Amino acid sequence: MSNQDYYVPHGTYWPIIGSIGVSTLFVGFANQMHGVEWGGSVMGLGMAIIVFMLFGWLGTVVNESVNGMYNKQVDKSFRWGMSWFIFSEVMFFAAFFGALFYARILSVPWLGGADNNMFSGATEALETSKYIWEGFQATWPLINTPGAVGQSGVEFSSGFKLVDTWGLPALNTGLLLTSGVTLTYAHHALRKGHRNALVFWMLATIALGAAFLGFQIAEYGHAYHDGLKLTSGIYGSTFYLLTGFHGFHVTIGVIMLTVILYRIQKGHFDSDNHFAFEGVAWYWHFVDVVWLGLFVFVYWI
Amino acid sequence: MSYTAAHDDHHGPEKGLLRWVKTTNHKDIGSLYMWFAFAMLLIGGAFAMGIRAELLQPGLQLMDPQFFNQLTTMHGLIMVFGAIMPAFVGLGNWLIPMMVGAPDMALPRMNNWSFWILPFAGGILLSTFFMEGGAPAFGWTFYAPLSTTFAPDSTDFFIFAVHLLGFSSIMGAINIIATVLNMRAPEMRLMDMPLFVWTWLITSFLLIGAMPVLAGAVTMMLTDRNFGTAFFDATGGGDPVMFQHIFWFFGHPEVYIMILPAFGVVSHIIPTFARKPLFGYSSMVYATASIAFLSYIVWAHHMFLTGMPVAGELYFMYATMLIAVPTGVKVFNWVATMWKGSMTFETPMLWALSFVFLFTIGGFSGLMLGIAPADIQYHDTYFVVAHFHYVLVTGALWSIIAATFYWLPKWCGNMYNEKLAKFHFWWAMISVNVLFFPQHFLGLAGMPRRIPDYSLQFADFNYISSIGAFSFGLSFILLTYIVIDCIRNGTPSEARPWDSAKGLEWTLPSPAPYHSFNTPPARAVILEESQHS
Ligand code: HEM
Numbered sequence: 001m002s003n004q005d006y007y008v009p010h011g012t013y014w015p016i017i018g019s020i021g022v023s024t025l026f027v028g029f030a031n032q033m034h035g036v037e038w039g040g041s042v043m044g045l046g047m048a049i050i051v052f053m054l055f056g057w058l059g060t061v062v063n064e065s066v067n068g069m070y071n072k073q074v075d076k077s078f079r080w081g082m083s084w085f086i087f088s089e090v091m092f093f094a095a096f097f098g099a100l101f102y103a104r105i106l107s108v109p110w111l112g113g114a115d116n117n118m119f120s121g122a123t124e125a126l127e128t129s130k131y132i133w134e135g136f137q138a139t140w141p142l143i144n145t146p147g148a149v150g151q152s153g154v155e156f157s158s159g160f161k162l163v164d165t166w167g168l169p170a171l172n173t174g175l176l177l178t179s180g181v182t183l184t185y186a187h188h189a190l191r192k193g194h195r196n197a198l199v200f201w202m203l204a205t206i207a208l209g210a211a212f213l214g215f216q217i218a219e220y221g222h223a224y225h226d227g228l229k230l231t232s233g234i235y236g237s238t239f240y241l242l243t244g245f246h247g248f249h250v251t252i253g254v255i256m257l258t259v260i261l262y263r264i265q266k267g268h269f270d271s272d273n274h275f276a277f278e279g280v281a282w283y284w285h286f287v288d289v290v291w292l293g294l295f296v297f298v299y300w301i
Numbered sequence: 302m303s304y305t306a307a308h309d310d311h312h313g314p315e316k317g318l319l320r321w322v323k324t325t326n327h328k329d330i331g332s333l334y335m336w337f338a339f340a341m342l343l344i345g346g347a348f349a350m351g352i353r354a355e356l357l358q359p360g361l362q363l364m365d366p367q368f369f370n371q372l373t374t375m376h377g378l379i380m381v382f383g384a385i386m387p388a389f390v391g392l393g394n395w396l397i398p399m400m401v402g403a404p405d406m407a408l409p410r411m412n413n414w415s416f417w418i419l420p421f422a423g424g425i426l427l428s429t430f431f432m433e434g435g436a437p438a439f440g441w442t443f444y445a446p447l448s449t450t451f452a453p454d455s456t457d458f459f460i461f462a463v464h465l466l467g468f469s470s471i472m473g474a475i476n477i478i479a480t481v482l483n484m485r486a487p488e489m490r491l492m493d494m495p496l497f498v499w500t501w502l503i504t505s506f507l508l509i510g511a512m513p514v515l516a517g518a519v520t521m522m523l524t525d526r527n528f529g530t531a532f533f534d535a536t537g538g539g540d541p542v543m544f545q546h547i548f549w550f551f552g553h554p555e556v557y558i559m560i561l562p563a564f565g566v567v568s569h570i571i572p573t574f575a576r577k578p579l580f581g582y583s584s585m586v587y588a589t590a591s592i593a594f595l596s597y598i599v600w601a602h603h604m605f606l607t608g609m610p611v612a613g614e615l616y617f618m619y620a621t622m623l624i625a626v627p628t629g630v631k632v633f634n635w636v637a638t639m640w641k642g643s644m645t646f647e648t649p650m651l652w653a654l655s656f657v658f659l660f661t662i663g664g665f666s667g668l669m670l671g672i673a674p675a676d677i678q679y680h681d682t683y684f685v686v687a688h689f690h691y692v693l694v695t696g697a698l699w700s701i702i703a704a705t706f707y708w709l710p711k712w713c714g715n716m717y718n719e720k721l722a723k724f725h726f727w728w729a730m731i732s733v734n735v736l737f738f739p740q741h742f743l744g745l746a747g748m749p750r751r752i753p754d755y756s757l758q759f760a761d762f763n764y765i766s767s768i769g770a771f772s773f774g775l776s777f778i779l780l781t782y783i784v785i786d787c788i789r790n791g792t793p794s795e796a797r798p799w800d801s802a803k804g805l806e807w808t809l810p811s812p813a814p815y816h817s818f819n820t821p822p823a824r825a826v827i828l829e830e831s832q833h834s
């Protein structure tokens with residue numbers, strides 16, 4: 001086998017196992033939401049199958065990589081794959097940011113009676129909204145929802161207290177930004193072959209990420225206590241889905257960084273052959289940038 | 302540089318059924334996609350027969366309205382996500398590695414996964430029919446609050462099915478991008494690439510940009526339904542119209558996802574049977590790219606009646622009109638390719654030619670719909686139904702059938718029965734027009750879409766349309782026969798069954814070897830086979 005061959009793998013069972021895992025998870029989840037007893041256990045089973053699949057599949061890939069079966073071209077395929085995967089994640093977050101901006105800039109003012117026709121020259125609020133929700137104030141953050149009970153019967157948690165921008169969120173911004181720097185130091189250390197520095201900076205990055213998560217959980221605790229809940233109307237909806245999906249991505253990122261640290265210990269990488277490290281680093285920076293968007297548009301202005 | 306399949310240079314497919322489960326081969330996976338899509342086409346087609354049977358005559362004849370709505374919903378979903386999209390990914394899998402001189406797709410294991418998610422997604426989606434409250438009945442566009450507050454429990458299964466379909470599409474798109482950009486023969490420049498490859502590359506960017514937004518939309522639906530969020534509920538400060546914005550930000554690129562690869566297919570077939578190089582190769586590439594770009598900024602032409610700001614109405618109207626320009630460039634180029642060509646009319650050409658005519662009809666009705674003041678009349682009538690069936694059935698589906706006949710000899714090594722195939726073409730071609738053309742008149746006369754019953758003045762055209770539908774549906778039995786007959790008993794085909802066909806795929810023997818190109822083709826061959834003269 002020459003070093004130039006593009007590696008086309010054997011048949012594989014991992015994908016079908018993955019499909020079974022994800023489907024099991026989803027079927028369990030749907031049943032769980034509908035109050036079926038076995039929903040939760042089936043979800044757990046699905047998760048277990050997925051974890052098994054990930055270990056098996058990625059383990060195979062790691063083995064192949066360590067055994068030198070991949071050439072530069074395979075490496076490049078992975079790079080294209082990872083970068084466009086991250087782009088798809090960007091678009092996923094874009095949907096939620098879009099919802100946030102749409103609500104803030106357009107639909108909440110309209111609910112309060114703002115005119116939507118810039119050619120009409122109207123300056124007064126339209127009367128109509130007053131008849132449906134008397135006394136509704138269209139403000140952002142929308143602390144008080146127009147109605148008290150939603151269409152499907154949820155009682156909205158209105159009148160909550162906002163999270164203080166310059167408390168935990170600011171601290172978390174600092175942590176995450178610093179973690180981006182430490183990860184870059186780790187990368188430099190890897191390129192120069194400084195093992196101890198590499199391990200140190202990786203540990204620092206993981207610690208910063210974990211601290212971020214801890215504070216995020218604490219912040220959710222305070223917010224819930226102050227009445228800001230998932231059921232706090234459009235503000236709570238955008239707040240929790242944006243920060244929640246971000247937190248989920250940080251969690252995945254921390255797990256991946258830990259795996260990379262493990263692989264560093266195993267000696268899987270050398271100074272110019274470490275795509276897995278770089279892929280995870282790109283992911284981490286992406287999570288970082290999303291946080292900046294969150295900090296500015298969700299917590300700050 | 303050489304590419305050999307690293308593990309085992311002379312290995313072919315594995316034996317037995319498990320081959321299809323484990324396979325990492327682009328041709329196997331392409332075939333799986335195509336057969337899956339075909340099965341879904343038949344299922345979705347059966348639903349359509351149910352719809353047209355109910356609409357054959359006024360009055361509620363066969364089913365209760367709720368079930369009728371389930372049928373229209375599932376028909377749309379199955380056709381879009383189960384038939385058309387997988388069929389194009391299947392074509393891409395089969396053809397792209399051969400067309401760019403590569404041994405296989407860039408990420409073969411992931412390729413297997415993008416296919417093998419689909420049967421699970423399809424299974425979950427179809428299983429909703431058997432759940433309490435029935436299948437989703439809110440239309441393929443699943444507008445809130447129909448899909449949130451007023452939908453059956455099965456909707457949550459539908460949501461997860463959409464997530465799975467999204468994973469599959471995104472992985473498929475990533476794989477195609479990596480293959481085209483990284484696996485291309487080193488001597489093939491971007492502007493040497495065949496148009497099917499170009500259109501699929503651009504489509505992949507549409508998929509990666511649009512599918513995650515769809516995932517976002519269904520996720521918001523999920524939390525609105527189950528966790529008390531208020532994205533689409535005005536009492537909580539949300540807005541049901543916001544759902545439509547998010548949906549159509551995905552939805553309009555989605556319709557181009559279903560038509561750009563079709564443009565690619567037709568740009569291969571017409572030059573072959575006109576025996577002339579494609580007219581305006583580079584303008585075709587640029588037109589495709591600009592259509593893709595524009596498709597992201599016109600979404601609210603589906604929402605002219607939602608009470609958007611007037612400035613929004615105007616903007617979306619003008620932006621929509623702009624798409625007609627690059628689309629016109631394409632149609633012009635196809636016609637110019639045929640100009641003074643020595644044309645023959647084998648089956649693939651018949652499908653491609655009728656694509657040009659019928660798709661253009663759909664494009665014109667699209668233009669009519671894009672005029673905001675006129676759309677106040679047409680919106681949510683059968684005119685819209687006629688429009689999108691002309692672009693999707695006689696556009697997207699037509700090109701898939703054209704591609705099947707054109708490349709079938711390469712895939713299975715045999716020639717199909719030309720006489721029977723031509724007969725089938727005319728059968729399908731006439732009945733599809735009997736089916737959909739009267740729907741224009743129904744819409745202009747004001748018949749709303751998605752209703753199981755209608756007032757008496759619509760009876761005649763509905764009757765005609767239903768007769769066309771039954772005939773069109775039956776024609777697929779013959780298509781199935783022709784394809785299976787070709788695979789089983791067809792006469793062996795040469796490597797290049799169409800004398801003036803260009804493209805690297807024709808330099809391989811028929812049927813194509815299991816691993817496409819072990820050594821990348823040389824510059825001279827690439828130029829010889831390229832589409833730009
Ligand atoms: C010439 C370019 C096109 C223009 C200007 C155009 C314009 C429009 C407009 C304005 C509507 C909304 C009508 C309404 O609901 O009142 C519409 C609907 C639709 N179009 Fe097009 N269209 C074009 C091409 C296409 C293509 C190429 C496809 C797909 C291959 C397509 C698929 C659809 C579909 C599926 C719908 C209906 C969606 C629904 O409400 O269920 N269109 N089109």
Ligand SMILES: [Cu+2]
Nearest residue numbers: 553556602603
């Ligand atoms: Cu559109």
